[in-house]
Amino acid sequence: MTMAVVPSSTVEHGPARAWHSFRSMLYWHLASLRIWMMTLAAVQVLSGVGFVLGISLFFKHIPTSAALFVSTGVPVINLVMVGLILGPQLVADQRSNGSYEYLRSMPVSRSVNAAAWYTVCLIGGVPPMFVSLVVAWLRYNVPLHLSAMIIPAIVLTSFAATMLGYALAHAISQPMATRLITQMLVFVIFGYAPVLFPMRQMPRWLGTVNWWFPFRHMATVTRAALTSGPSPGLVTSYIVLGAWSVLCAGLALRALGRRP
Amino acid sequence: MIPSSLRSGPGYWVASLGCMLRFEYGRIRQWVPMMVVIQTMMGAGMALMYGFFYPHITPARALYITTGAPTLALIPLGFVMLPGSVGSEKMEGTFDYIWSLPAPRSAQATATFLLYSLIGLPGTALALLVAMWRYGAHLAPSPLLVPAALLCALVAIAVGYGMALAISNPLVMNLIANALVFVVLLFSPIVYPASQLPGWLYAAHRVLPFYNMAVVIRAGLTSGLVAHVTTSFLVLIGWTIAGCGATAWVIGRRH
Numbered sequence: 001m002t003m004a005v006v007p008s009s010t011v012e013h014g015p016a017r018a019w020h021s022f023r024s025m026l027y028w029h030l031a032s033l034r035i036w037m038m039t040l041a042a043v044q045v046l047s048g049v050g051f052v053l054g055i056s057l058f059f060k061h062i063p064t065s066a067a068l069f070v071s072t073g074v075p076v077i078n079l080v081m082v083g084l085i086l087g088p089q090l091v092a093d094q095r096s097n098g099s100y101e102y103l104r105s106m107p108v109s110r111s112v113n114a115a116a117w118y119t120v121c122l123i124g125g126v127p128p129m130f131v132s133l134v135v136a137w138l139r140y141n142v143p144l145h146l147s148a149m150i151i152p153a154i155v156l157t158s159f160a161a162t163m164l165g166y167a168l169a170h171a172i173s174q175p176m177a178t179r180l181i182t183q184m185l186v187f188v189i190f191g192y193a194p195v196l197f198p199m200r201q202m203p204r205w206l207g208t209v210n211w212w213f214p215f216r217h218m219a220t221v222t223r224a225a226l227t228s229g230p231s232p233g234l235v236t237s238y239i240v241l242g243a244w245s246v247l248c249a250g251l252a253l254r255a256l257g258r259r260p
Numbered sequence: 261m262i263p264s265s266l267r268s269g270p271g272y273w274v275a276s277l278g279c280m281l282r283f284e285y286g287r288i289r290q291w292v293p294m295m296v297v298i299q300t301m302m303g304a305g306m307a308l309m310y311g312f313f314y315p316h317i318t319p320a321r322a323l324y325i326t327t328g329a330p331t332l333a334l335i336p337l338g339f340v341m342l343p344g345s346v347g348s349e350k351m352e353g354t355f356d357y358i359w360s361l362p363a364p365r366s367a368q369a370t371a372t373f374l375l376y377s378l379i380g381l382p383g384t385a386l387a388l389l390v391a392m393w394r395y396g397a398h399l400a401p402s403p404l405l406v407p408a409a410l411l412c413a414l415v416a417i418a419v420g421y422g423m424a425l426a427i428s429n430p431l432v433m434n435l436i437a438n439a440l441v442f443v444v445l446l447f448s449p450i451v452y453p454a455s456q457l458p459g460w461l462y463a464a465h466r467v468l469p470f471y472n473m474a475v476v477i478r479a480g481l482t483s484g485l486v487a488h489v490t491t492s493f494l495v496l497i498g499w500t501i502a503g504c505g506a507t508a509w510v511i512g513r514r515h
Contacts, residue, residue: 057449057457058310058313059456065315187309190309191306198315
């Protein structure tokens with residue numbers, strides 16, 4: 001009777017292995033984003049600083065409340081830009097040119113890869129967010145009030161956006177559909193979700209629809225951490241964002257775990 | 261032995277134009293409904309969206325946003341969709357194939373211009389209707405609207421096509437188109453009065469096409485709201501000539 005051939009190496013796992021994979025994937029993502037740097041910088045500057053400065057042209061004299069809303073809404077857009085918009089388009093490109101399957105074949109666990117990508121989204125989102133805040137403060141002298149709640153707000157807003165983008169990128173196999181949806185999302189975030197303006201300025205039914213989507217809640221938690229004063233529905237917003245994160249992470253990881 | 265002589269002359273040009281119109285229409289026929297829908301969504305969607313940014317929509321604001329909607333619908337068609345389609349033609353190789361057809365290149369370009377102008381008009385009109393319904397603005401259309409709308413469609417397409425041809429890298433073109441739309445939609449006095457701009461920005465917009473497009477369309481839809489309409493018409497004609505000139509320069513060269 002012959003013995004079955006056992007591969008010489010054992011399956012590697014454990015925290016050290018996960019940490020090693022995490023670092024490798026982080027370098028990998030950062031290096032592959034290198035050619036996108038120009039686009040990323042242009043998008044972040046235009047959507048952040050551009051919007052902060054441009055909004056004042058809409059008014060003869062911009063009201064303080066409008067300036068405050070834009071100043072605290074633009075950081076949300078900066079935060080979600082990489083994970084929600086750029087990420088899915090990147091994956092759509094990988095699917096089109098064939099490198100997607102290659103990346104999936106790498107011996108790294110799905111959750112470690114997701115964690116590395118989330119870190120990249122934080123790196124790409126947090127500095128522009130603060131640049132926009134500083135520009136807004138210099139331009140309008142708005143009464144910003146940074147509290148410690150900014151840390152959970154950033155962590156959860158970015159996580160929910162990244163996981164939503166991750167689900168769009170991996171659970172939808174048509175690159176064209178992914179591109180279309182992300183372009184529509186840009187439109188929605190800028191104009192059809194109460195991120196850059198108060199909800200009372202849009203029709204009531206649209207506000208109700210927005211309750212079910214994460215963008216309104218991202219704005220609520222970020223705005224609460226940047227301004228003083230009451231922010232009703234803050235706990236609900238954290239819960240809704242958490243639910244979206246878990247749902248999208250589940251969808252994405254299930255899609256990644258399926259064999260093609 | 262090749263029986264034909266070199267074909268030329270006005271008759272041949274017109275016949276080529278007819279053939280190219282049929283050829284181009286056949287190629288984009290399946291995309292036409294989608295293009296009209298996207299364009300309406302952009303124009304009407306932008307017009308609705310601008311309203312959300314204002315705490316109170318005064319009648320003057322409503323009038324400005326409504327009369328800006330057609331311009332908002334034309335700009336994405338000429339400056340994004342047309343360059344995008346030229347970009348994908350270049351990547352697929354269709355672009356070179358069309359150039360190899362035995363039709364004058366000027367007839368080919370004219371066919372594209374005519375076709376896109378025609379496709380652009382329904383979406384533009386729909387965007388205006390949606391904005392009118394939303395804001396209930398009272399308009400006073402005049403016959404000036406017809407040449408104004410046609411010239412605006414033509415200028416957007418001529419400049420967009422000229423840019424798409426003159427810039428050979430599709431990725432660079434894509435980046436420019438997207439940045440342009442963002443800058444135009446935010447920093448151009450299309451849905452708000454130009455008096456709200458700083459002086460230098462207003463001076464820049466008086467020579468750029470976007471503000472002048474809004475002026476001539478607004479002049480056709482209202483009475484007494486805008487001044488210096490003739491200047492705007494002249495600037496737009498100048499840009500159309502420049503766009504056609506860039507097109508002519510590129511198609512007149514050999515590879």
